Structure formats: C-alpha cells, structure tokens
Amino acid sequence: MKARPLKNYLLAPGPTAVPAEVLLQIASPTIHHRTPEFEKIVSGVREQLKEVFATTQDVIVLAASGTGGMEAAVTNTLSPGEVVLCVNAGKFGERWLNICRTFGLEVEELRVEWGRPVEAGAVESALRRRPEIRAVLVQASETSTAVLHPIEAISRLTRAHDTLLLVDGITAVGVTEMPMDRWGIDVLVSGSQKAFMLPPGLAFIALSERAWRASESAKLPRFYFDLRRERDNLHKNTTAYTPAINLMYGLSCALGMMLEEGLPAIFARCDRLMRATRAGAQAIGLELVAKESPSPAVTGVFTPPGLDGGAIQKYLRYALGVEVAGGQDQFKGKILRLAHLGFTGDFDVITVLAALELALSRFGAEIAFGRGVGQAQTILAEALPPAAPQG
C-alpha cells in the first residue's frame, strides 16, 4: 500500500478533527497557571461549560481522558460494597463494569444485545427487583455500537428512587440534547476529543446537588480525581493540580465557536448528518448496525458479507486518506463507524460516502458511483436555505 494521500480526513468518533483556529490557540506560548491571566481563562470556560452541560452546577475540567472522568464519577459518589446497575450494551458499557468491579462495588449487569438501546422497562424491573441499587450507570451514546440510550426515560426512574444516575455523555454532550438539570442526571461526563473539537486530554464532569451530597459520604478512594477539591479550587478560578494549560486555550476557543453556532443548531447539524449518512449507507446497500435509536455522533454499518472490515478500514486510511473507526470485540472486522460529531459538516458525509463507494468497488462490490452520495444529498438539501431571487 502506498503512503497516505496529501489530504487526510479524521472521521472517527474520537479523536475528531480540530479546527485550525483551535490548533493555533493551543500553539500559543505556555503561561504559568497560577496567574491572573490563566485564572481568567478558567473563569470564562467555567461559565461556557455550564451552558453546554445545561446545568447551574460546576463543570469540573480534569487533565484526563474520558475514562478518567468515568472513574471520577464512580469514586466520588459510591462506597465499597454498594450495589450498582451497569447497562452493558457495548464496549463502553463494559467499561463501567470494569471500573466498578475494580473499586469493589457489587455490579448488577444489565446486558443488552450489541446494536440495540437498553429498554427503560428493563432498568425499571432491575430497580424493583433490587431496591438497594445505589446507582445506574449507562452511556448516553454507546460509541462502539452507534446507539443512543433513552436517558430521559431512565432519569424518570432514578429520580423516583433514591438512585443516582451516572451518565457517560462522552459522545453525547454537545451532540444531542442532554439537559443535565432538566432531566435530573446526577453525574454527566464528557471528553475533549468529541463534540468539543479538541485533541484528547481533558475530561469534563458535572455533579447534581444529590451527587455532591453523595460525595460527602462516598468512601471509594480518590486523590487525583477528588472532585470536591477541584470544586473548591474552581471557585477560585484555578485547579487543584497542574492543568493542561494549552488545551485550556483550545477549550476556551472551541467553546466560543460552539456557543456562537448555538447548541440547537449543533444538535440539528449532527442529526442531519446522521440521517444523511444512514440514507447514503443504505443506498450503497450496507446494513445499519443501529436499527433504532441511532446515535447522532456516529453511524455504524456492517461491511458486506465476505469482505474484511479491517482491510476496508485500512484501505480507506492509506489509499484514500479517510480515517474511520472499525469494530471492537464481537464487531471487530465486521463494521465500520463513520463519525459526524464535532467539527464535521455536510461535505464530510459526502466524503465518507464517496470514499466508501470507491473502496468497496475496489474490493469487488457492485457499486454504482454516486448513488449513496446522491441519497445523502437529498437529506442535506432539506436543510438548505432557498436561493436568492433571480434578477
């Protein structure tokens, strides 16, 4: 395989492409973090993050990947031996389980077939069967299967019980509506390399009043991820430990871009790109992974029978410069995941579909060039403004 083309497209569900404006901010000289200049950045970011999380609570920024945020969610709200309900519908659901077991929690596992959303009714049954369940842990968007779980419906159940709702919103916050306060989510986690249009390295986490109260009695050990210490520092516009200073420049810039576009416009964009990607993939003849409740962050498609998904993924990368994600575990070699969150637009969908058509035809599939692209255009056209009147 020859070297990559000159121009490359990062269309995986994280890391995602970073706008040049943000990269340039990150390239600004590193300043010291115990200065009024840096405190001003923290103070600005603090207010902007509340808007994105739709909460009046503090949103803590951690120098960590999203998994660090997930661990912080667990260790700051729970105590050894407590019972938790983990929704396991994919690779990231499994991660909740692994974290909880590592810290000595008793895990009630709610297994869901990969590619399907959890049913709120199943959560309800589990809560009724074991009222001692202290927390429900679930992904908002399960990135490994490209499925959206029904967080609003689940939150109605957890609010009715004395049960915390810990949500991995890593590919959901800034992608689709996830109003923390209104829905009563107790812990909401996200990460920089998704909707936030940044390189990896930052995790975001917000706790409800109820979760902050739980943190007072939570006995699981945490030091670096002690959120009470971070909150106390945040109130002084600083951080407990050395922050990822240059990423914070980028965060400030990217949050400005997000709020300028507006959250409703972002949600509409991700939804439109999802619908266009799905329509295009189906027109190419590909089977969708998520038959219902698809994630507006990423679309999963099964590769045609007899073709190795991993080989197609590599071909897209090296021959066409298009980086998409493959499948994990039971989906390894069987699916491709095409992202449409963060810094993506209409022509990323066009690019990824045209690239798929080209690659699949090279792998011997019967492909009518332009058919998938054309179907996607039909969806994208719906959102276009009318032409100016002709003079």
Place this chain on the structure above:
Amino acid sequence: MKARPLKNYLLAPGPTAVPAEVLLQIASPTIHHRTPEFEKIVSGVREQLKEVFATTQDVIVLAASGTGGMEAAVTNTLSPGEVVLCVNAGKFGERWLNICRTFGLEVEELRVEWGRPVEAGAVESALRRRPEIRAVLVQASETSTAVLHPIEAISRLTRAHDTLLLVDGITAVGVTEMPMDRWGIDVLVSGSQKAFMLPPGLAFIALSERAWRASESAKLPRFYFDLRRERDNLHKNTTAYTPAINLMYGLSCALGMMLEEGLPAIFARCDRLMRATRAGAQAIGLELVAKESPSPAVTGVFTPPGLDGGAIQKYLRYALGVEVAGGQDQFKGKILRLAHLGFTGDFDVITVLAALELALSRFGAEIAFGRGVGQAQTILAEALPPAAPQG
C-alpha cells in the same frame, strides 16, 4: 442568507487552503532575519525552490504578490521603448500589457478569444513580422479562463530568435510540468498562494543565463524589485530588504511537503483532479470554458443560461461554505472557477461537485443528485491501488 456553516472550503484558484502544519510553522515566534538561524532557512529554501522550478538558476523570493513578480520580470530584463509581444487571452494576459505600458514599452498585443489557448503559430507569425520583438510575455496557465498555453512550443520559437520568454507561471509552477531550464524559459514567476500551499505574500522569480545577461543592460527603473541585488544577497543566504519572515517558515515547511510527495505525483494529482472535475461538471450538464488545453490548476464552467453566476457563487459560499471563484470582466456572472491545485485532493472535487449539485438544484435546475459526483468517482477510481488480497 444565514451565516456561513461551521466548516468552510477554500477552493478558489488562489488564495488556496493552507495545511495546518504550515499554519503552525507560520505561527512560530518571529526571529530576526540577520541571524545564522534565519540564514539557514533561506539556504534550505533556496535549494528546494530550484527543484520545484527545475532550474540550476537562483530562484529569488520576494515579499510581494505574484503581480510584483510579474513587474520584476519586466523591469529587470527590458528597456524603455523596446517592443514586446503580450499574449492577451484573459485577465492576467491583460496584466502583462498594463505593466509593460506603464513602464513605457511598446506593446504588440496578441489577442486570443477568452477560453482558448494561444496558438504557437500566431506567436511565430508575430515574431516573423516584427523581428525587433525583444520579449514574449505569456501566462502558462491563464487563471481567468482556466486555460493552459503551449509554453514548450512557444519556447522553441523564442530560443530560435533573440527573444526573451517571460512566463507567468503563477498557477502553473508546482501544478504541471514547467521545466524552466529544459524548455529554455527566460523568466519564470510564481506566487505563494497557489501550488505552494501558503498564504499570499511571496513571489518567486527565476532568470535564465540569457535573462541575467539582459538584466545587466536593462534600463527600466527598479529598486525594491532589483533582482541583481537580491541575487547577491541570496548568495549570502539573506535578502536585500526585510523578508516576510514567518511566511518563510511556512515556505520551508510547504516545500518539504511538496518534495516529499514528489513533483511527478503532484502533477499527476492535479491532472486527475482536473479530469474528474471536468467529467463531473459535464455530467451535471455544465458547459466547460476550456474546450481544449484545460489548466490542471482550475476548471471553468459556464453557469446554466438564465442563472446568475454571482448569485450561485454567493450561495455556495454562505449556504454551503464552499468558496469558488466567479468570472472576471466579460465572464463576470457567467462562469464559476473550481480550483484543484495546491493542497487539494480527491474529496475536494467530490465536495465541490456535490455542492454545485445542491446549489443548482436550489436555483431550480434539473439535477440528479450524485450524477456529477459519480462521474468524477469513475475518474478518481482509475488511480486507486488494488485492494489488499482478502484472507
């Protein structure tokens, strides 16, 4: 019209898109230019530019736009009252005329219908009719009409006479073969914002032995653009006046990228993108401006009769985030120019064709979504490597 989309595509024939790596280099701290550090940059760039110009001569870098380079070509080789033959086949041919007249040269104008290349035979007739013609001035690629002129054929004529050949290679150098020494081009000019993947601000100019000799007796006035002074400084790895320091960082980076890709690969890429763009545009039903000898830098298409090209161009910009060029002078409002030079790849062609399909449909044209894109894919597929064997 609403604000621009989040993601924008600069697909005009200059300025062109700049890779993030190059932008980041340009964002490096400004150093002083009278230092060993900066001299090292000049020294490296000096050798790299010779490769790109395919010459053993010095290539002078000027802090100027391409037009400054064109003026330098004229004032460094000619004297007041001398007769020059200017090929006027578009907006940039006209610019040669204006420069020559401003400096008191007697201009023999060779008018060519817009959209057509000059015929070498017409140049030959003019040279035979007026043997006192001291120089032939021509574009390699006439950007306003997207046409390539037959420089190699013209160079055979000028070498046979005592006539200099001054070539505006602004959208040709680094786009298509333009071997200065082998063809015997006497002055070759280019600019940073084209194949060189840089922001505007630098002009490049190289003189043949014959042109350097001419510069000894050339009497036209020049101070800032005095190339002999620049050459003497270049031999000491510096510049006569303050160079555009940060753009030079970018130039060093971009030349590295160009030579890593390799000139033959770049020429093949631009040619492929041109053929794909033309095939796609024709499949959409658009008439091509250049019926023959099209430029691999840019494709001109007539907008459908009755539709205002300017309005379509604005729609592409504001509704779809795709920046293409419109027409100038007699082509104003009648054509669109779609670039495929510099930092462009297969999916830029796909993007611009999909965007055209979307825009034209919004303006009421009968468009089958995906047809133009599909035709382009057929061309692009030809260059793709085979799929890896399936296990």
